[in-house]
Amino acid sequence: MNDHDQMQQTVLSVNSLVKRYGDLTAVDGISLDVRAHEIVGVLGPNGAGKTSLLEMVVGLRTPTSGRIRVLDTDPASNTPELRKAVSLQAQQADIFPNLTTIEILELWASFYDQPRDPHTVLSDVGLTSSHGVRVKELSGGQARRLLVGTALIGNPQLAILDEPSSGLDPNARADLWDVITAFRDEGRTVVLSTHSMEEAEAVCDRVAIMHQGRIVALGRPGELIAEHAPYHVVSCAREPGQDLTWAAELPDALRVATVGNRVNIHTQNHQNVMEALSAAERPARDLRVRSAGLDEVFRDLTGTDLNDDAAESTQDSQRVKA
Numbered sequence: 001m002n003d004h005d006q007m008q009q010t011v012l013s014v015n016s017l018v019k020r021y022g023d024l025t026a027v028d029g030i031s032l033d034v035r036a037h038e039i040v041g042v043l044g045p046n047g048a049g050k051t052s053l054l055e056m057v058v059g060l061r062t063p064t065s066g067r068i069r070v071l072d073t074d075p076a077s078n079t080p081e082l083r084k085a086v087s088l089q090a091q092q093a094d095i096f097p098n099l100t101t102i103e104i105l106e107l108w109a110s111f112y113d114q115p116r117d118p119h120t121v122l123s124d125v126g127l128t129s130s131h132g133v134r135v136k137e138l139s140g141g142q143a144r145r146l147l148v149g150t151a152l153i154g155n156p157q158l159a160i161l162d163e164p165s166s167g168l169d170p171n172a173r174a175d176l177w178d179v180i181t182a183f184r185d186e187g188r189t190v191v192l193s194t195h196s197m198e199e200a201e202a203v204c205d206r207v208a209i210m211h212q213g214r215i216v217a218l219g220r221p222g223e224l225i226a227e228h229a230p231y232h233v234v235s236c237a238r239e240p241g242q243d244l245t246w247a248a249e250l251p252d253a254l255r256v257a258t259v260g261n262r263v264n265i266h267t268q269n270h271q272n273v274m275e276a277l278s279a280a281e282r283p284a285r286d287l288r289v290r291s292a293g294l295d296e297v298f299r300d301l302t303g304t305d306l307n308d309d310a311a312e313s314t315q316d317s318q319r320v321k322a
């Protein structure tokens with residue numbers, strides 16, 4: 001197989017997948033193909049069904065209905081070949097609380113025929129200086145990095161990472177994104193879940209936006225934005241006592257929403273909006289403009305916000321225009 005053929009290879013194929021827990025439908029008829037050499041992000045808020053989907057893909061949960069093939073094999077068959085080719089980032093390493101970080105990676109490496117060097121992986125996930133620290137003494141972020149290391153050490157063809165950057169500080173997140181993209185650049189495939197649109201945009205070749213058990217959009221981040229949110233967001237500071245609700249009346253304002261101390265105005269003519277904000281009797285300050293991103297795509301497709309902490313105010317300054 002040449003490079004091109006390899007990149008066309010379907011590593012994961014999911015068809016009409018459903019997972020019910022009693023009356024609750026957590027995964028509601030998902031179909032998704034993942035090709036070799038790509039990073040696919042499953043982007044959705046808490047409870048969207050991401051973990052249920054990923055754990056079915058590795059055979060840890062049983063589908064209610066539908067079909068999954070990983071490297072042309074049903075994950076429920078749990079063959080030794082599949083166990084070596086696919087890895088799921090462990091959810092916790094504290095089953096071995098007294099082992100050190102390097103001992104954990106050496107233990108995980110021993111499960112595989114051609115593992116990565118544990119010291120290299122320790123360095124990749126930024127834990128070299130913590131090589132002698134016991135698992136029970138790690139901070140939340142350090143523990144998360146170690147878990148990502150356990151997913152990569154076996155050199156799997158397909159790595160499944162469930163919220164790999166959760167709890168990491170911005171520098172550690174950026175380092176982790178480098179590790180994940182370098183892993184893909186070696187010809188491997190990654191499916192990760194996240195509720196960070198920043199992460200989805202930074203690392204994912206394609207993004208599946210998941211909401212209430214369904215994939216509501218699938219594509220490259222730039223394509224999704226161009227298709228579903230082809231506008232700019234003008235943002236300004238809302239100072240104490242300042243009323244900017246009038247911005248919703250601007251002919252070029254598609255939507256106006258307050259997020260904490262900032263007011264965001266969606267528009268297809270950011271020049272006009274910025275001029276109007278600057279020319280007001282009490283001019284808006286700290287004006288910024290950016291292209292819409294995946295969070296706007298998510299909001300426009302689902303009517304809800306991706307992250308609670310970025311939840312937009314429902315007060316009178318929020319207006320949606322047709």
Ligand SMILES: Nc1ncnc2c1ncn2[C@@H]1O[C@H](COP(=O)(O)OP(=O)(O)OP(=O)(O)O)[C@@H](O)[C@H]1O
Binds near residue numbers: 048051052
């Ligand atoms: N074992 C289970 N039994 C019953 N309900 C479950 C079970 N696992 C998940 N659920 C429910 O299924 C829905 C989807 O959960 P899931 O963990 O798959 O979502 P998620 O997108 O991974 O969420 P999070 O980002 O919070 O981890 C939620 O409503 C959850 O409460």
